[in-house]
Amino acid sequence: MIRIERIRLREIHLPLKEPFQISSGVVQNRRILLVQVIDADGAEGWGECVAGEYPNYHPETIDTAWLAIREWIAPKLFEREFEHPADIFPWLQRDIRGHHMAKAGVEMSTWELAARKSGQSLSRFLGGTREKIAVGISIGIQPSLEALVQKVREAVSAGYRKAKIKIKPGADVEYVRAVREALGNGVPIMVDANNAYTLADIERLRALEEFNLMMIEQPLAWDDLLQHARLQSELRTPVCLDESITGVDRARDMIELGAGKIINIKPGRVGGFTSSKQIHDLCAENGIPVWCGGMLESGVGRAHNVALASLGNFTLPGDISPSSRYWQRDIVQPEWQMDDQGMIAVPAGRPGMGVELDMDYIEHLTVRQQELTR
Numbered sequence: 185m186i187r188i189e190r191i192r193l194r195e196i197h198l199p200l201k202e203p204f205q206i207s208s209g210v211v212q213n214r215r216i217l218l219v220q221v222i223d224a225d226g227a228e229g230w231g232e233c234v235a236g237e238y239p240n241y242h243p244e245t246i247d248t249a250w251l252a253i254r255e256w257i258a259p260k261l262f263e264r265e266f267e268h269p270a271d272i273f274p275w276l277q278r279d280i281r282g283h284h285m286a287k288a289g290v291e292m293s294t295w296e297l298a299a300r301k302s303g304q305s306l307s308r309f310l311g312g313t314r315e316k317i318a319v320g321i322s323i324g325i326q327p328s329l330e331a332l333v334q335k336v337r338e339a340v341s342a343g344y345r346k347a348k349i350k351i352k353p354g355a356d357v358e359y360v361r362a363v364r365e366a367l368g369n370g371v372p373i374m375v376d377a378n379n380a381y382t383l384a385d386i387e388r389l390r391a392l393e394e395f396n397l398m399m400i401e402q403p404l405a406w407d408d409l410l411q412h413a414r415l416q417s418e419l420r421t422p423v424c425l426d427e428s429i430t431g432v433d434r435a436r437d438m439i440e441l442g443a444g445k446i447i448n449i450k451p452g453r454v455g456g457f458t459s460s461k462q463i464h465d466l467c468a469e470n471g472i473p474v475w476c477g478g479m480l481e482s483g484v485g486r487a488h489n490v491a492l493a494s495l496g497n498f499t500l501p502g503d504i505s506p507s508s509r510y511w512q513r514d515i516v517q518p519e520w521q522m523d524d525q526g527m528i529a530v531p532a533g534r535p536g537m538g539v540e541l542d543m544d545y546i547e548h549l550t551v552r553q554q555e556l557t558r
């Protein structure tokens with residue numbers, strides 16, 4: 185039985201090495217919400233709530249998540265015990281609408297606790313089988329064509345297995361063309377628009393088809409499926425959905441409507457590991473490949489993503505770059521490393537998430553904390 189007695193929330197500020205720009209905004213100093221759950225035996229589990237500072241990608245923010253955990257999610261969790269962490273998400277879903285990132289922060293920490301207690305790695309506890317996972321890089325919108333070409337060139341020579349280029353109207357067709365002309369047709373590239381287009385822009389999106397992209401991620405509205413289905417029926421390039429897939433029901437709708445051919449699973453966006461596994465399994469049954477997205481996580485959230493991406497149907501490289509791509513110094517030891525083949529080793533032989541927290545550094549970065557009790 186899992187009986188959570190206490191939840192510790194902690195906000196740290198971790199500056200990115202360079203600003204990360206998407207079509208709807210930019211982030212430089214990452215405000216990160218770390219979650220620690222402690223059970224009746226004093227065992228602990230760690231997780232990260234991936235909500236951003238500003239609601240430009242997703243409606244939740246670090247501040248709404250803090251409030252949601254304190255006011256509704258923690259009290260709901262404290263109401264009962266759980267036989268397995270898989271029972272938590274349905275319980276939280278029953279009477280609390282939305283707030284997936286806040287729910288996931290708590291749910292994933294409890295999976296981590298349960299894995300540690302079982303002596304298994306989080307990867308194997310979740311049902312993961314891979315020893316290594318393939319890594320892609322997500323490259324923010326760059327100030328010039330030259331800057332983008334340079335970034336993609338560096339990524340390819342570092343071994344990354346996929347380069348995802350953020351686009352928006354005005355920084356799209358010419359940018360991708362410049363990369364193809366400089367680096368050739370063989371480099372695995374894709375684009376992510378974060379909702380910057382509408383169906384009225386179809387000719388512009390069609391103009392991307394000649395570049396042999398692996399996929400085009402979430403070109404249309406963040407909560408849309410129907411318009412994406414119309415778009416996919418007009419495009420050869422696979423549409424990959426990110427924002428629109430908030431849970432297994434939306435994944436099923438995507439498949440039924442033909443709104444996309446690939447899903448980017450971010451465990452935070454869908455409410456945690458149980459929901460991620462449901463989407464993973466549904467997609468496996470339907471021949472839809474999935475990959476693990478990223479939210480500029482610290483080493484803690486990254487550990488959870490690595491574990492998730494070790495499941496069988498994560499067949500495409502994830503946005504799970506090594507620590508040094510984001511941070512001067514990460515908050516875990518060892519830091520996440522990528523080999524020159526573009527792979528990250530899954531710490532499958534270590535209990536729980538497989539990395540140690542650098543508590544002195546975390547204390548140093550902490551700007552607020554709060555403990556919630558039963």
Ligand code: OSB
Pocket residue numbers: 206241321322376378426477478479480481503504505
């Ligand atoms: O759309 O995938 C996205 C970061 C913040 C918000 C949205 C997205 C992203 C990324 C980052 O692409 C990927 C990473 O963590 O490396």
Ligand code: MG
Pocket residue numbers: 376378401402426427448477
């Ligand atoms: Mg995306």
